[in-house]
Amino acid sequence: MNLFGFLRPRPTAPVARERLQILLAHERSIAGGSDLMATLKEEILGVIARHFPLEREKVQVKLDRGDAYSTLEIDIEVPSLAKTQASGGPAKLAAGG
Amino acid sequence: MAKVVVVTSGKGGVGKTTSTAALGAALAQAGRMVVVIDFDVGLRNLDLVMGAERRVVYDLINVIQGDARLSQALIRDKRVETLHLLPASQTRDKDALTQEGVGKVIAELREKFDYIICDSPAGIERGATHAMYHADTAVVVTNPEVSSVRDSDRIIGLLDSKTAKAEKGERIDKHLLLTRYHPGRAARGEMLKVEDVLEILSIPLLGIIPESEEVLRASNIGTPVTLSSPDSAPGRAYFDAAKRLQGETLAMMVPEEKRGLMSKLFGRRVA
Numbered sequence: 001m002n003l004f005g006f007l008r009p010r011p012t013a014p015v016a017r018e019r020l021q022i023l024l025a026h027e028r029s030i031a032g033g034s035d036l037m038a039t040l041k042e043e044i045l046g047v048i049a050r051h052f053p054l055e056r057e058k059v060q061v062k063l064d065r066g067d068a069y070s071t072l073e074i075d076i077e078v079p080s081l082a083k084t085q086a087s088g089g090p091a092k093l094a095a096g097g
Numbered sequence: 098m099a100k101v102v103v104v105t106s107g108k109g110g111v112g113k114t115t116s117t118a119a120l121g122a123a124l125a126q127a128g129r130m131v132v133v134i135d136f137d138v139g140l141r142n143l144d145l146v147m148g149a150e151r152r153v154v155y156d157l158i159n160v161i162q163g164d165a166r167l168s169q170a171l172i173r174d175k176r177v178e179t180l181h182l183l184p185a186s187q188t189r190d191k192d193a194l195t196q197e198g199v200g201k202v203i204a205e206l207r208e209k210f211d212y213i214i215c216d217s218p219a220g221i222e223r224g225a226t227h228a229m230y231h232a233d234t235a236v237v238v239t240n241p242e243v244s245s246v247r248d249s250d251r252i253i254g255l256l257d258s259k260t261a262k263a264e265k266g267e268r269i270d271k272h273l274l275l276t277r278y279h280p281g282r283a284a285r286g287e288m289l290k291v292e293d294v295l296e297i298l299s300i301p302l303l304g305i306i307p308e309s310e311e312v313l314r315a316s317n318i319g320t321p322v323t324l325s326s327p328d329s330a331p332g333r334a335y336f337d338a339a340k341r342l343q344g345e346t347l348a349m350m351v352p353e354e355k356r357g358l359m360s361k362l363f364g365r366r367v368a
Contacts, residue, residue: 011286016243017293024250024297 044074052078099207102214102342103232104274105256107248109219111240112276115312115322116335117216118146120236122321123339125180129211132171135185136228137218138194144184147174148319158186161198167205176324181210194227203231221255229260234270234342236303240277241289249273249298272303274338279308280351304338305351306331330354 041061048054058077104117114135121133134157135143144150149172155165160183167183174180183202186193206213217228229235235256239249253271262269275294282288295302306312311329315322323335333352340347 013283013286013289013293016289017297020243020246020297023247027247027250028254 040072041074045076048076099210100212100234101203101207101232102212102234102236103217103229104214104236104238105217105225105229105252106219106238106245107221107225107252108240108245111238111245112274112306112312113219113238114142114146114216115316116236116238116274116276116306117143117214118321119315119323119331119335120339120342121212121214122174122177122180123323123336124212124214124342125174125177126323126327127339127343128179129343130179130181130209131212131214132181132183132206132210133214133216134183134206134228135216136194136224137216138185138189138191138224139187140218141185141187143216144172144182145319146316147182147321149174149182149184150319153184156184156186157199157202158189158193160202161195162193167202176320191223194224196227196230199227200231221251225252226255226259229256231261232256232269233262234272236272236274236342237298237300238274238276239294239298241275241279241283241291241294243289246289246294246297253298253300271300272342273298273300274303274306276306277308278305278351302349303341304334305349306334306338307351307353309354328355 045054045059054076060075062071062073062075102120104113104120106113114137117133121131125131133143133147135141136157137143138158141156144153152172155170157170159165160167160170170183172182172184174182183206203213215228215232218224237249237252237256239245256269256271257263260269273295275291278291279288283290291302291305307330309329309331311326311331312322315325318325322329322331323339326332327336330352337347337352
C-alpha cells in the first residue's frame with residue numbers, strides 16, 4: 001500500500017467495467033428476448049380469439065423485467081357475457097418468463 | 098479474392114475515418130489494391146483525412162444513379178499508387194443510397210480490388226446499415242470508455258443480424274480495434290483495460306492504437322498516419338493491425354513512442 005495513496009483519486013475503471021457488465025447483460029436480454037415475448041403475446045391472444053371475439057384496444061399487455069424473473073401480464077376485457085358463452089368477469093392472464 | 102471490410106463503431110468520434118485511412122494506406126503500402134469508400138453521405142470527411150478534398154469530382158451517389166462511371170469517381174492516391182478513394186456526396190441526402198445500388202458498386206469493385214474498406218457513418222441508421230450490409234469482415238472501432246463500449250456492443254448485434262452474411266445464416270468476421278488507448282492510465286485504474294473491453298465485447302482483437310499527437314498531426318496535413326509517420330506508435334500499431342487483417346499472427350502489444358536523437362533535439366518545437 002502506498003503511504004500517500006489517499007492523495008490519489010480512487011480508480012474509476014473498475015466502476016466503469018461493472019456498470020457496463022450489468023447494463024449490457026440487460027440490453028442483450030432485451031435484444032434477444034423481445035421477440036419471444038411478442039410471439040408469446042400474439043399466440044396467447046390467438047388462442048383466446050378462437051373462443052370469443054377480441055377487441056384489440058380492450059387488451060393490455062405489460063412486460064415487467066426483474067433481476068431474477070420477468071412477468072408478462074395480459075389483461076383482457078371479455079365482452080358482455082350475454083354475447084358469449086364464456087363465464088366470469090374480466091379475465092386476467094399472467095405468464096412468467 | 099476481394100474482401101469487403103466495414104469500419105464501424107456506433108458512436109461518433111472514436112476514430113473510424115482515421116482508422117479507415119490508416120488501415121487502407123497500410124494495406125496499399127504492402128502492395129494490395131485498396132479502395133476506401135466514404136458512406137457518410139452529407140458529412141463526408143474521408144476525402145479530407147486522405148488529403149484528396151480538392152480532387153473530388155464525382156461521388157458514390159453519382160455512380161449509383163448512373164451520372165458517372167465508377168472509374169470516373171475513383172480518386173487514385175498520389176503517394177501510394179494502389180490506394181483509391183470513393184468519396185461520399187456532400188450535397189445529397191442519405192436516401193439517395195439504395196441497397197441494390199450499393200450492392201452493384203461493391204460487386205464491380207470486387208473485380209478490381211483486394212480490399213474494399215467501407216467507412217461507416219456514426220449511428221445505427223440507414224447509412225451505417227448500408228456500409229455494413231455487404232461486408233465480409235467488420236472492424237469495430239472502440240475507445241476504452243463506457244459509451245463507446247456500449248455502442249460497439251449494439252453494433253456487434255447489428256452485424257450479426259442486419260448483414261447479407263447474417264441473412265444467409267453465415268457469420269461475419271468481427272474484429273475489435275481499440276483506439277485512443279493510454280496504457281499508463283489503464284494501469285493506474287483510470288481507464289478500462291484492454292482485457293476489460295475484450296471480456297465485455299468478446300470479439301477478437303485486431304490492434305491497440307495508443308493515444309498519440311501523431312494522429313491529429315496526420316489529419317491536419319491530410320495524410321494517413323501510416324504514411325505521415327510510419328515509425329510513430331500509432332503508425333506501427335496500424336501496420337500491425339493491417340497485417341492481422343491479412344491473416345498474419347503477431348504478438349499483441351501497445352507500441353510506444355520512440356524518440357531518436359533528432360526528434361529529441363527538434364521534435365518538441367512548437368511554432
